[in-house]
Amino acid sequence: MARKWNSRWAYGAAIMVIATAGAQSAQAQTANPWMTATIIAEQQSAPDDTAREAVAKRRAKLLISAMTLDQKLQQLTGAKPEILPDLPACLGGRHVTGIAALDIPTFRVTNGPVGLGQNDCVSPDAGKTQLHMPGFGDISAAYTHPSSAKATALPSAIGAAASFDPAVAGMYGEVIATEMLDLGLHVFEAPGVNLARLPILGRNMEYFGEDPYLSGSMAVAETKAIQSRGLIAMVKHYAANEQETNRQTIQETVDRQTLRELYLLPFEMAVKDGKVAAVMCAYNYVNGQSSCENRTMLNDVLRKDWGFTGYVQSDFFAMKSTVATLLNGADHEMPLPLHWAPAKIRAALDSGELTQARIDEALERRYTQTFKLGIFDRKLERRPIDFAVGGKKAREIGGRATVLLQNNGALPLRKDLRKLVLIGKASQVYAQQAVAGGGVVGEPMGAGGGSSDVVPNYTVTPLAGLRAALADLGNAGASVRLILVDDANTSATIDGQSATFAQVQAEAAAADAVVMMAGTISEEGADRATFTDQTGHQLAASAAAGSSLDWYAGRSNKIATSDGDNRAKNSGTVAMIEALIANPKVAAKSVLVLKDNAGVALPASLVGAKGPAIVEAWFPGQEDGNIVADVLFGRINPSGKLPVSLPFTGKGFLDHVNATQFPGTMSADGKLQTVTYSEQLAIGYRWYDANIGGACPVSNGANACLAFPFGHGLSYTSFAVGKPELTRTGGTWQVSASVTNTGKREGAQVVQVYVGLPASADKVGAKQPPRRMIGYQRIALAPGETKQVAIAIDPKASHHPLGVWDEQAHDWVIPKGDFTVWVGASSAPSDLKKAGIIAS
Structure with a gap:
């Protein structure tokens, strides 16, 4: 049995354990005020996350006040590939070089999300090799060389999502965090929460599928698992990065309601529920603005609306300007000092386009998170990974990820076959x-x-x-x-x-x-x-x-x-x-x-x-x-x-897309390729349920277009879900039902809750699909055993289960009318039972 993610683990206590040893030794006697034993102890003993971050922010301000402009500019970006001063066995190209006099550690970033890919440590001999990257000329093999430090190669992230179990996402994060600490890494560039709008998207395996709530809940669990161990999780790719073709230049046009209800929702959950420390801005443009200089997305939505206090890092080579990126909300350029090269920033300072205050703010945001998570307070070192442990957990995750789509009696295979x-x-x-x-x-x-x-x-x-x-x-x-x-x-x-x-x-x-x-x-x-x-x-x-x-x-x-x-x-x-x-x-x-x-x-x-x-x-x-x-x-x-x-x-949906939806249409001068999410809220199961164009009618409870619906999965045993009930307590509702294992072997079922919005919801903007998933719970049962599941519906939750985004009001609203609540084992109508009505 796997050790499950336990939300009762004390976030601060975990950080304290990681940080204490280093903090009480060499750093305890430092002359730098942001590294004194007193201030470290104050941060560690803070009663909650808000108080801990307040101390970390104070430490960041003390550090920045002692830095020269040259030091600040060096810290704004990743370093050119080099042998790491702290780790001479590593050629790295995914870090910010430390400043020993200021007790700033070398800040190391690893790729993700299915394990520690390209993790700032390849063979020093790899530096003799040059690779050509279109648009950037020759770069060092430090970014992609197969001599990268080894790590556990986990099942794909979409497999973790197929578990429909945040505990699996927590285990996923646990493996990653353990090996990050082993390799002396600080930042994990994941989880990825872009949606499977296109089944052919090249990076779907790095994400959590087509449903925003499922994606967000998995991201929250993985983020908590990583950050509880004193490391930074970086949710990506912000935002509407659902296409790899020409990703550096593609213009994604998405109406504001669709953005909020689908593509931004997992990010919002990661920020509000996961307290994610970092966000990665993407390659693409969103509604006419480059993602890394998109003031609406980076300041108005991320910081003002959601209260994000972390920092924004660019995807590698994603920035497209110097001044606009820094002014509009980006905080860290990776992997090289290109647009934020010291000469370019100094020129902008001299011209008055930028101020040192904004530079200080960018550094403060990142330093606050690194102080808060104990990264300044522990020695940078590497130790051997326990590959047997990582492999065992990878195997368990993979088993939980596997979906039995249909069984003609061939499975399970006979043990005595010849x-x-x-x-x-x-x-x-x-x-x-x-x-x-x-x-x-x-x-x-x-x-x-x-x-x-x-x-x-x-x-x-x-x-x-x-x-x-x-x-x-x-x-x-x-x-x-x-x-x-x-x-x-x-x-x-x-x-x-x-x-x-x-x-x-x-x-x-x-x-x-x-x-x-x-x-x-x-x-x-x-x-x-x-x-x-x-x-x-x-x-x-x-x-x-x-x-x-x-x-x-x-x-x-x-x-x-x-x-x-x-x-x-x-x-x-x-x-x-x-x-x-x-x-x-x-x-x-x-x-x-x-x-x-x-x-x-x-x-x-x-x-x-x-x-x-x-x-x-x-x-x-x-x-x-x-x-x-x-x-x-x-x-x-x-x-x-x-x-x-x-x-x-x-x-399928792809049989009906037009050029505006994929791969995009070209402007008259041939320079601009624009993709329009004209299907709006109808992606994935929502598109099939809505029967767009009459192509996908429901017959005998099954959609004519679907071989297997969202949420479907069989077992080697069987289950019965009893009559569901919907009850209200104050401002929240609870869906409950009994689940019985009616077969002969132990197994687990996932009970899913869907809601259909009232007709008035369509008057707010885009047409709503027939149903959206708003909850789920996995339950393990012995043969003949019955258990109750209880799934809460809280209108104030970060995933807005009953809400519709009203762009005119710039807020979530709950439309008037009856919400129909459904419970079942998949999104298929034949699998759903009506639990009741929520009236508003």
């Missing part, structure tokens, strides 16, 4: 390697993936995981064969020996179990779409093609085109699966394991009684083989739920 065949594509990684973002056949994990590019200590392949599971179950003599099929489905290899596809079919027919693996590789830098050329301005094929199991490109971080070096190709995966399960006896013993960035569009031929059992494993990370084997052999009873909607092929 022959199992593992089938995948020769051109794809899924059956061959442990899978993370950016995986390429034959290249190790850590060789691609952008922010998710974690270099693990070890990986577990699917073949190794299945064989180890059988051995552990006392069946080491079972045959497990690896079969790889070419894209044309004409030839293959069986355990490395050449074969025909007819032989593959014969092997499947003779096996006791058939496990097929497929998915969708993606990563930072590009979306899964085919363009006419490398400009990414015009699609060469439907946007929906990228959400299929067949689409792939040689490099997922580059724009794929219909021809050229990074040509989009067809793996023939769906045709292969259809050919194998055409034999009903093979279909009955087949399992399709999906590993993908955010769900796929599935052909109707694979869904239903004639299809295989289907398991969604997302990107499992380094423990891939063990995670999947645990679920397939029933050592784990899957309890994950879909954080995204899975449509039928040809019936």
